[in-house]
Amino acid sequence: MTQTRFIVVTGGVLSGLGKGITTSSIGRLLKASGLSVTAVKIDPYVNCDAGTMNPFEHGEVFVLEDGGEVDLDLGNYERFLDTNIPKDNNLTTGKVYRSVIEKERQGEYLGKTVQIVPHVTEEIRERVEEAAAKANADVCLVEVGGTVGDMESMPFLEGLRQLSREHGRDNVVFVHTTLVPILAPVGEQKTKPTQHSVKELKATGIEPDMIVCRCEEPLAESTREKISHFCDVDTDAVVGAPDVDTKYQVPLLIHDQGVDDWLEERLDLDRDEPDLDPWKRFLDGVQNPTHDVEIAIVGKYTELEDAYMSITEAFNHAGSELSTDVGIRWVDSDELTLEDLEEADDPDGILVPGGFGARGTQGKINAIRHAREEKIPFLGICYGFQLAVVEFARNVLGLEDATSKELMEERGIDSENPVIDLLPEQRSVDAKGGTMRLGATPVRIDAGTTAHELYGTELVLERHRHRYEVNPRYHDDLIDHGLTFSGCDSTGLRMEILEHEDHPFFLGSQFHPEFKSRPGDPAPLFRGLVQATLKADDGV
Numbered sequence: 447m448t449q450t451r452f453i454v455v456t457g458g459v460l461s462g463l464g465k466g467i468t469t470s471s472i473g474r475l476l477k478a479s480g481l482s483v484t485a486v487k488i489d490p491y492v493n494c495d496a497g498t499m500n501p502f503e504h505g506e507v508f509v510l511e512d513g514g515e516v517d518l519d520l521g522n523y524e525r526f527l528d529t530n531i532p533k534d535n536n537l538t539t540g541k542v543y544r545s546v547i548e549k550e551r552q553g554e555y556l557g558k559t560v561q562i563v564p565h566v567t568e569e570i571r572e573r574v575e576e577a578a579a580k581a582n583a584d585v586c587l588v589e590v591g592g593t594v595g596d597m598e599s600m601p602f603l604e605g606l607r608q609l610s611r612e613h614g615r616d617n618v619v620f621v622h623t624t625l626v627p628i629l630a631p632v633g634e635q636k637t638k639p640t641q642h643s644v645k646e647l648k649a650t651g652i653e654p655d656m657i658v659c660r661c662e663e664p665l666a667e668s669t670r671e672k673i674s675h676f677c678d679v680d681t682d683a684v685v686g687a688p689d690v691d692t693k694y695q696v697p698l699l700i701h702d703q704g705v706d707d708w709l710e711e712r713l714d715l716d717r718d719e720p721d722l723d724p725w726k727r728f729l730d731g732v733q734n735p736t737h738d739v740e741i742a743i744v745g746k747y748t749e750l751e752d753a754y755m756s757i758t759e760a761f762n763h764a765g766s767e768l769s770t771d772v773g774i775r776w777v778d779s780d781e782l783t784l785e786d787l788e789e790a791d792d793p794d795g796i797l798v799p800g801g802f803g804a805r806g807t808q809g810k811i812n813a814i815r816h817a818r819e820e821k822i823p824f825l826g827i828c829y830g831f832q833l834a835v836v837e838f839a840r841n842v843l844g845l846e847d848a849t850s851k852e853l854m855e856e857r858g859i860d861s862e863n864p865v866i867d868l869l870p871e872q873r874s875v876d877a878k879g880g881t882m883r884l885g886a887t888p889v890r891i892d893a894g895t896t897a898h899e900l901y902g903t904e905l906v907l908e909r910h911r912h913r914y915e916v917n918p919r920y921h922d923d924l925i926d927h928g929l930t931f932s933g934c935d936s937t938g939l940r941m942e943i944l945e946h947e948d949h950p951f952f953l954g955s956q957f958h959p960e961f962k963s964r965p966g967d968p969a970p971l972f973r974g975l976v977q978a979t980l981k982a983d984d985g986v
């Protein structure tokens with residue numbers, strides 16, 4: 447049995463300090479040192495998972511290989527650690543209470559008064575331990591969402607305090623992330639917010655071992671010493687996290703401050719010097735591109751970039767490999783007309799992402815038509831794939847009322863041609879949480895197609911999150927009119943990838959390729975889109 451070490455990351459002062467990136471970066475350094483690393487995200491909200499939450503409030507819902515619908519930070523862990531994370535690694539208040547209440551109903555606590563301490567807190571500790579054990583992890587990172595002092599995070603902090611007692615203080619490190627503001631007229635780095643937030647943390651019984659300070663500028667030596675002195679941590683364990691151009695610099699930035707050396711000593715880790723070369727190569731591709739292109743993302747959550755985080759990440763991965771800066775033009779699909787599209791300068795490529803519901807669909811269909819007719823490289827994902835079928839049915843097959851059942855149901859409209867229909871197994875499903883077709887399933891790709899050229903193989907596993915699909919009734923008609931379905935599921939009945947032959951690059955996928963894209967290993971369909979925009983730029 448591995449003696450797992452735990453690194454718990456909390457946040458103070460305010461939210462949005464980049465706790466997720468700190469956690470992921472520490473993980474990257476330790477993984478690059480040859481250790482087996484996993485990461486757990488705690489989200490203190492009451493939802494059982496992120497699947498029912500609006501991306502506009504919380505950013506994208508990330509989908510895992512096992513079908514878990516989770517917080518976007520788990521996407522960062524997967525990308526930085528280059529590993530698949532299971533859904534049990536996302537703990538929420540809802541998940542924890544649900545299981546405690548179920549156990550109570552089963553009589554597992556018979557005779558006892560079930561209480562937050564110790565029953566809920568023990569459930570939390572056990573779930574963290576189980577996640578570490580399942581991954582056979584040398585190191586398990588645990589990020590606590592929210593800010594220390596929030597009422598809803600209290601049971602989690604208590605559970606983690608108990609974890610450190612149980613495993614011994616030598617095997618657990620608490621990292622606290624804070625903000626060090628600079629007061630404008632004086633230009634001085636202020637430590638008081640950090641001191642207060644550490645006080646708040648200590649009130650929960652947790653003593654921080656390391657403090658990561660977000661600051662506009664590198665931490666002054668005097669600031670470091672002051673924080674060390676007032677907060678009772680080693681000077682070496684006060685780490686500066688100044689603003690950087692890209693979050694991919696953070697692993698190197700904290701390595702340069704000796705974070706991994708300090709952790710090695712403190713946790714008695716048996717590890718090698720980290721091999722950071724692959725990461726440096728990736729970073730170099732991001733920072734020193736020799737080409738640039740602009741791709742329009744046409745969606746309805748364009749005001750919050752986090753709502754499409756994995757998509758912009760996938761562009762960064764593809765861009766780094768192709769030495770290309772992929773600029774994003776955010777286009778709100780609400781009320782986007784064909785005239786708007788014709789009047790604007792064409793972007794080098796267009797991507798229509800996943801989505802739900804009627805709002806903004808006509809705008810997306812207009813963008814797809816524009817991409818098809820003007821031969822602009824195009825990628826449609828999930829809803830974008832489905833709407834590419836609707837557009838083709840309307841404008842090429844001449845089925846003017848072609849639509850998706852999703853819209854018919856929501857808007858109460860009639861149509862003779864539901865070219866996108868509910869998946870048969872969804873017909874009996876009423877509940878909304880965790881009930882879609884979710885997670886990775888095999889996709890068969892036909893040889894001789896663009897998709898095959900990009901993937902270089904005939905069988906891939908890709909992640910899904912949908913209730914609707916291409917209506918099998920229309921397969922033949924669509925194919926007869928020139929649409930190619932180059933990928934399908936293992937039964938051959940469910941369409942997974944579409945493409946047009948007489949177009950430089952027009953592809954759609956029922957699955958979400960963005961969730962499996964990684965630094966140094968970009969999603970093939972994103973690589974294909976960026977490559978196509980480069981070719982179009984060169985006039986090839």
Ligand code: GLN
Nearest residue numbers: 800801828829912913914
């Ligand atoms: N709303 C569509 C469906 O449920 C597409 C979902 C998505 O884009 N993730 O099938």
